[in-house]
Amino acid sequence: MKVAVLGSSGAMGRFFASYFVARGDEVVGYDLSPPDHPVKGLTLARSTKEAAERADIVLVAVPMPKTLAVVRRVSRHLRKGSTLIEISSVKGNSLRPLRLAVSLTGARLLSIHPLFGPAARRVGMKFCVIGGRSDIASARRLFPRSVLIPMSQQGHDRAMAYVLSLVQLTNLAFLSTIAKGMGLEQFGRAASPIASAQLSVARATLSQDPSLFSSIQTLNPYARETLSSMVGELTRLQGLLAKNDSKGLQRSYEGTSKRQSRSELQGSLRAVYSLV
Numbered sequence: 001m002k003v004a005v006l007g008s009s010g011a012m013g014r015f016f017a018s019y020f021v022a023r024g025d026e027v028v029g030y031d032l033s034p035p036d037h038p039v040k041g042l043t044l045a046r047s048t049k050e051a052a053e054r055a056d057i058v059l060v061a062v063p064m065p066k067t068l069a070v071v072r073r074v075s076r077h078l079r080k081g082s083t084l085i086e087i088s089s090v091k092g093n094s095l096r097p098l099r100l101a102v103s104l105t106g107a108r109l110l111s112i113h114p115l116f117g118p119a120a121r122r123v124g125m126k127f128c129v130i131g132g133r134s135d136i137a138s139a140r141r142l143f144p145r146s147v148l149i150p151m152s153q154q155g156h157d158r159a160m161a162y163v164l165s166l167v168q169l170t171n172l173a174f175l176s177t178i179a180k181g182m183g184l185e186q187f188g189r190a191a192s193p194i195a196s197a198q199l200s201v202a203r204a205t206l207s208q209d210p211s212l213f214s215s216i217q218t219l220n221p222y223a224r225e226t227l228s229s230m231v232g233e234l235t236r237l238q239g240l241l242a243k244n245d246s247k248g249l250q251r252s253y254e255g256t257s258k259r260q261s262r263s264e265l266q267g268s269l270r271a272v273y274s275l276v
Contacts, residue, residue, distance in 0.1 A: 002026045004055040006048060006062060006070060009035040011118035011209070012087065013061035017042045019122050020057075028055065052077040057142070059085040064215045068094050072101045080106030083138065087112055089164060089212070090219040091130060091153045110138050113156065115149075115163075117208070128156050161222035168213055169227055171202035197272045 003020040007013040008029025020027045021041035028043045029035075030051035038044065045051035052058050052074050062070050067088055078084060084102050086109065088094065095111055102109040111130035114120075125146040129139045130153055139148050151159065178187045184199075191199060217223050240248040257265070 001056045002028070002054060003057045003059065004045075004051040005029045005042075006051060006058065006060045006074065007031055008039070008042060008044075008061070009033045010061055012114070013059075014039055015118040015120070016059050016061060016087075022122065048074045049077045054079060055082060057083050057085060059087070061087060063211060064088045064090060064219060068097055068101075071098055075101045075105050075107070078102065078105045078107040082107045083110050084108070085110045085112060085142075087114055089113055089216050090160060091156055092219050092221065095130065095153050108138075110135060111153075112139055113160070128159075130156055157220055158222050160216070161220050161226040164216050165220055165223035166226045166230060168205055168216065170230065171205040174198070175202045175206065193273050193276045196276045200275065 003025045005013050005017045005020070005027060006029075008017050009031035013029065013031065014035070017027055017029050017039045021039060026043075027039075027041065028045050028051045029039070030045040030048055035044075048070070055078075058074060058078060060067055060070055060074070067086055071084065071086065075084070084107055086098060088111075091111065091113075095109075098111070099109045113128040113130075115126040115128060123145055125143060126149070127139060127143060127146055128149050128151050129135050130151060132150070136148055136150055139146075175184070178184055178199075182190075188196070188199060237249070237252065240252065
């Protein structure tokens with residue numbers, strides 16, 4: 001099978017190029033920026049046309065704000081029966097024009113979202129798949145040893161407002177508060193195992209491209225809603241603390257704790273201690 005990766009010099013582009021090369025596919029890549037260290041086994045094209053023509057699969061791994069423009073540009077070169085894969089972290093209102101651009105050529109769109117970064121292992125990958133059974137079947141053929149989660153476009157973006165947007169903002173605020181307070185170095189020296197694990201998670205969250213972080217926040221229409229909910233919870237807890245309401249704080253703690261099973265709580269604690 002011939003696979004074209006557009007954006008093959010980027011982190012996720014390199015990941016998928018390596019993945020398909022390892023599968024034994026013929027992989028062609030194109031990127032406006034030449035790679036510092038080309039993926040072994042990847043053939044570099046001189047244009048999107050050269051990369052995409054005769055390809056069975058065209059995977060677009062470019063910054064989210066540029067995805068639609070790239071798809072429209074490459075769509076005229078897609079062969080009938082081929083599949084174009086887009087991997088945006090936020091689907092927003094882009095799927096309809098993406099599907100239209102691809103369908104006009106007789107190709108089909110597969111919209112997925114890899115729930116991992118470029119440092120992930122190639123086994124046990126997790127993807128959201130936007131669509132129905134045929135989309136799941138297509139994704140299964142390409143990523144047979146992966147966890148596939150079917151979602152609607154709206155359901156996906158609502159979920160990512162919590163899974164990505166809220167997690168990123170929470171960890172950004174966590175690190176910023178510590179840095180402006182006691183300092184990250186001193187915090188690290190004094191940290192308990194749970195605090196140390198949280199510090200590592202927060203730092204890992206900030207290891208991503210700042211432009212990707214910004215796009216995940218601004219392009220997701222549900223990000224503000226989830227952040228407002230989080231601010232509301234913090235404000236409620238702040239009110240209890242301001243009144244020195246020990247019983248109220250305890251009830252809040254117990255109420256949230258009871259929403260988890262005992263095995264989930266203990267399993268999470270063991271996982272934290274295994275990290276430090």
